[in-house]
Amino acid sequence: MYGVTFSPDGTTLASASDDKTVILWDVKKRTRLGEPLGGHKGPVYDVAFSPDGNTLASASQDRTVILWDVKNRTRLGEPLAGHKDSVFGVAFSPDGSTIATACGDGTVILWDAKKRERLGEPLAGHTGMVWGMAFSPDGTTLASASSDGTVIFWDTKKRARLGEPLAGRKYPFRGVAFSPDGATLASASQDRTVILWDAKTHQQLGEPLAGHESTINDVAFSPDGTTLASASGDKTVILWDAKKRTRLGEPLAGHKGSVWRVAFSPDGNTLASASDDKTVILWDVKNRTRLGEPLAGHKGSVWGVAFSPDGNTLASASEDTSVILWDVKTRKRLGEPLIGHTNPVRSVAFSPDGAMLASASTDKTVILWDAKTRLRLGEPLSGHDDSVRGLAFSPDGATLASAGDDGNVILWDLNPQSWKARAGHLAGRNLSLSEWKQYFDPDISYRLTCPEFPPGEGVTEAEMAKGRSK
Numbered sequence: 001m002y003g004v005t006f007s008p009d010g011t012t013l014a015s016a017s018d019d020k021t022v023i024l025w026d027v028k029k030r031t032r033l034g035e036p037l038g039g040h041k042g043p044v045y046d047v048a049f050s051p052d053g054n055t056l057a058s059a060s061q062d063r064t065v066i067l068w069d070v071k072n073r074t075r076l077g078e079p080l081a082g083h084k085d086s087v088f089g090v091a092f093s094p095d096g097s098t099i100a101t102a103c104g105d106g107t108v109i110l111w112d113a114k115k116r117e118r119l120g121e122p123l124a125g126h127t128g129m130v131w132g133m134a135f136s137p138d139g140t141t142l143a144s145a146s147s148d149g150t151v152i153f154w155d156t157k158k159r160a161r162l163g164e165p166l167a168g169r170k171y172p173f174r175g176v177a178f179s180p181d182g183a184t185l186a187s188a189s190q191d192r193t194v195i196l197w198d199a200k201t202h203q204q205l206g207e208p209l210a211g212h213e214s215t216i217n218d219v220a221f222s223p224d225g226t227t228l229a230s231a232s233g234d235k236t237v238i239l240w241d242a243k244k245r246t247r248l249g250e251p252l253a254g255h256k257g258s259v260w261r262v263a264f265s266p267d268g269n270t271l272a273s274a275s276d277d278k279t280v281i282l283w284d285v286k287n288r289t290r291l292g293e294p295l296a297g298h299k300g301s302v303w304g305v306a307f308s309p310d311g312n313t314l315a316s317a318s319e320d321t322s323v324i325l326w327d328v329k330t331r332k333r334l335g336e337p338l339i340g341h342t343n344p345v346r347s348v349a350f351s352p353d354g355a356m357l358a359s360a361s362t363d364k365t366v367i368l369w370d371a372k373t374r375l376r377l378g379e380p381l382s383g384h385d386d387s388v389r390g391l392a393f394s395p396d397g398a399t400l401a402s403a404g405d406d407g408n409v410i411l412w413d414l415n416p417q418s419w420k421a422r423a424g425h426l427a428g429r430n431l432s433l434s435e436w437k438q439y440f441d442p443d444i445s446y447r448l449t450c451p452e453f454p455p456g457e458g459v460t461e462a463e464m465a466k467g468r469s470k
Contacts (some may be wrong), residue, residue, distance in 0.1 A: 006172065007049045007053040007070065008049060008051060008052070008053045009053055011026070011053075012024055012025065012026065012049075012053070014047045014056055014405065015047075015060060015316055015325070016045065016046060016047045017044060018035075018043035018044070019043075019045070019134065019363045019464045020038065020040045020041065020042060020043060020062075020067060020161050021036035021037055021038050021044065022037040022038070022040075022044055022045060022047055022068070022221050023037065024034065024037065024056070024070065025071055025235035029265060033073055034073045035073075037058070037066075037068055037075070038058040038072065039059075039066050039079065039116060039454060040058065040061075040062050040063030040064065040066060040074055040079075041062040041070075041176055042060050042062035042063075043060065043061045044058050044059065044061075044084070045059050045060060045061065045086070045088055045089075045099065046058070046087075046088065046089050046090050046438035047059070047090070048090045048091055048092055049070070049092075049094040049339075050092050050096045050113065051092060051094065051095070051184075052096055052402075053070060054069070054070055054071065054098075055067055055068065055069065055070060055113065055182065056068040056070050057090045057092070057099055057336060058090070059087040059088065059089060059090040059101060060087060061086040061087075062079075062080050062086075062244065063081065063083045063084065063085060063086060063087060063103075064079035064080060064083070064085045065079065065080040065087055065090055065099070065101050065111070066079045066080070067080070067099075067113070067116055068124050071128050076116060076464075077091075077116045078116075078204040080099075080101070080109075080116065080117050080118070080425070082109050082122060082381065083101065083103040083105055083109060083122070083367040084103070084105040084128075084205065085101070085103050085104035085105035086104045087103050087104075087129070088103065088104060088129070088130070089101065089102035090102075092113065093139040093156060094137065094139040094266075095169075096113060096140065097112070097113055097114065098111065098112065098113060098119070099111040099113050100140070100156075100198055100252040102130040102144060102316060103129075103130060104129045104130075104397070104429045105129075105149070105209070106124070106125075106126035106127055106128055106129065106146065107122035107123055107124050107126065107130070108122070108123040108126075108130060108142065108144050108152075108154065109122045109123065110123065110142075110156060110159050113331075114303065116131045118158050120159040120303070121159075123144075123154050123161065125150075125152045125161050125165055126144065126146040126148050126149035126150060126151075126152065126165070127146075127148040128146045128148030129146060129147045130144050130145070130146050133188070136182045136199060137178060137180075137181070139152055139156060139164070140156055140436065141154065141155065141156065141199060142154040142156050143176045143178070143185050143197075143199075144176070145173035145176045145187055147173075148165075148190075149167060149171055149173065149187070150165035150166055150167045150409065151165070151166040151173055151176060151187050151195075151197065152165050152443065153166070153185075153197075153202040154222070158328075162202050163202045165186075166195075166197060166204060171189050171190040171191035171445065173187050173188065174191050177219075177221065177262070178199060178230065179199075179221050179223065179225035179242060180223065180224065180225040180439070181225050182199055182202065182441065183198070183199055183225070184196055184197065184198065184199055184205070184218060184225065184242055185197040185199050186221065186228060186242075188219045188230075189208075189214055189216070189377040190215065191208075192210065192212045192213065192214060192215060192216060192232070193208035193209055193210045193212075193216070194208065194209040194216060194219055194230050195208045196209065196228070196229065196240075196242060196245055205245045209228075209230070209238075209245065209247070210238050211247055211251060212230065212232040212236065212238065212240050212251075213232070213234040214232050214233035214234035214258075215232065215233045216230050216231065216232050216233075217231050217232060217233060217258065217259065217260055217261070218230070218259075218260065218261050218262050218343035220263065220264060220365060221232070221242065221264075222264045222285065223264060223266065223267070223268045224268055225241055225242060225262075226241070226242055226243060227240065227241065227248070227268070227285060228240040228242045229262045229264065229271055230262075230263045231259040231260065231261060231273060232258070232259060233257075233258040233259075234251075234278045235250035235253065235255045235256060235257060235259060235273070235275070235277075236252055236253050236259065237251065237252040237255075237259055237283070238251045238252065238260060239271070239283075239288055248288055249288045249406065250288075250313065252273070252281075252283055252288065252290070253350050254279040254281050254290050254294060255273065255275040255276075255277050255279065255281060255294070256275075257275050257276030257277035257301070258275065258276040259273050259274070259275045259276075259305060260274050260275065260301070260302070260304075261273070261278065261303070261304055261305055262274075263305050263306065263307060264285070264307075265307050265311040265328065266307060266309065266311040267311055268285060269284070269285055270282055270283065270285060270291070270311070270328060271283040271285050272305045272307065272314055273305075274302040274303065274304060274305045274396065275301070275302055276301045276302075276315060277294075277301075278296065278297050278298045278299060278300060278318070278320075279294035279295055279302065280294065280295040280302055280305055280312070280316045280326070281294045281295065282295065282328065282331055287320040289382070291331055292331040292387055293331075294327055295314075295316070295324075295331060295333070297324050297337060298318040298320050298321075298322065298324065298337075299318070299320040300318045300319035300321075300344070301318065301416060302316050302317070302318050303317055303318065303319060303344070303345070303347075304310050304316070304317040304319075304346070304347050304348055305347075305439050306348050306349060306350055307346075307350075308350050308354040308371065309326070309350060309352065309353070309354040310354055311328060312327070312328055313325055313326065313327065313328060313334070313350075313354070313371060314326040314328050315348045315350065315357055316348070317346065317347060317348040318344070318345060319344035319345075319347040319350045320344070321339070321341045321342060321343055321344060321345060321361070321363075322337035322338060322339055322341070322345065323336065323338040323341075323345055323348055323357070323359045323369070325335045325338070325357070325374055335374045337376075338357075338359070338367075338369055338374060338376070340359075340367045340376050340380060341359065341363050341367060341380075342359040342361075342363040342458065343360050343362040343363035344361060345359050345360070345361045345458055346360050346361060346362060346388070347359070347360050347389070350371065351397040351414070351415045352397040353397055354371060355370070355371055355372065356368055356369065356370065356371060356377070356397070356414065357369040360385060360388040361387070361388060362383065362387040362388075363380075363387075364385065364386060364387060364388060365380035365381060365382050365384070365388065366380065366381040366388055366400070366412070367381070368381065368400075369379065370413070379402075380386055381412050395413065400412045400414050401459065411451055415419075417460070419427065430454065430455055430456040430459075432456035432457040432458050432459070433446060433456060433457065433459045433463065434457075434458060434459035446459055446463045446464065
């Protein structure tokens, strides 16, 4: 299983596989939409929906890209052929009129999405594989990053290179990302530096951001784009002024092991860093100071961190098989670690409304947790035959897709009404009165969801009578 992505409206899911096919799934019914889309002659590496959700593009090792009519599940014309090597990535421009494809032959090709025709010759300039690319927010510029140690800006309308390749160092560039306002591009390299580029003039903004003494593992812009954070194997995090291109004070030192991930809170005031030293540290972004002691509670490396949508809660995932929820303001653990997995937890994700947390593990399961009560919602979601590596919530939060090393995608119904109706069976009892009040609207009187079991704790005969009268 290489890629899984929801359509913009969340009704359809597309999955790409090394079996040379793409499958479309009905998210609501959790059923496959027709037969697998077969047309490629090699593994499918990437899939992308057009902004309106009507078209799907698939990129393959067979050197082609195929466009599909999502509604009819039919191929739109012949495969887009032009690359001389595997096509690793595909992306639609923000307005959906153009498709960009990245190839192992060092080229990028732009295509007219409507006519399904190549827009001129391949964009040639790289001498190594193109590993990453990103459209600017307005879609007028494309940036590509290559193993040849360069970044190239392309004019998407003229299909021409904008200036010379941006060569920072002699090491490969792993990825590129535009700032939220599209004015700046950040590129991360294996040479321990981050380079900022002016997205308009395509000039390097000052010298490479050098300060780390080891590989940079992660980089992230703050929500307003003014600050950049970089995480490194040298056990530190550095905050950079994205405009002035200067380091904001000394490296944030506090970890005793490699820093794997960094994440800004939604308001940009707090930064969380996850480390090999089994801790998470919260940092005051403005003052560049540690907010209290490291959040210690895990017994293994912390591999992931995620803020809730409101920024009040932080979730950390660890190789110790647990997930811990933290109160961001008080920096205290919210109850005991969430124990349920039997193997390392690879990732965590909050639902769009922040009410639910999903965790994926190498134990082949996904567990759903109530973010408020920190209680497991039923039994682990079991169905995969191998490690679960990826999770994706649908935009409305009603469905969760899990992708496993077994080559399968499983859709899980997270609709609150469905879960409420099944809650008694999952728990092996009826809900207590306090649980009923938590999960149901105040005007809904208590009733037995599982008639075979007695009323839950705290339920009086008066409560039961009130429910029977409705």
